[in-house]
Amino acid sequence: MQLSPEQTEKLLQGNYAFSLWSLSMLITRLKGVYANTQTPEALDTCTGELNAFINKFRKIMGHDYTLIEKL
Secondary structure (H helix, E strand, C coil): CCCCHHHHHHHHHCCCCCCCHHHHHHHHHHHHHHHHHCCHHHHHHHHHHHHHHHHHHHHHHCHHHHHHHCC
16 A cells, blocks of 8 residues: 555544554654645655555554555
């Protein structure tokens, strides 16, 4: 699964509760990055970081992966 920039933006603007602490921390940091700039380049950077995280930790994400898939 690869998030699109549109899905990333929805994720960053939403208020989702994730069970994986490291995912919550990443999203909190990316929300700050995107809130400060809101440029297409910043969104692409956030999308890349989220996709890298998801690809690396997909097997342990469980319910969080299912929630992100539905975006």
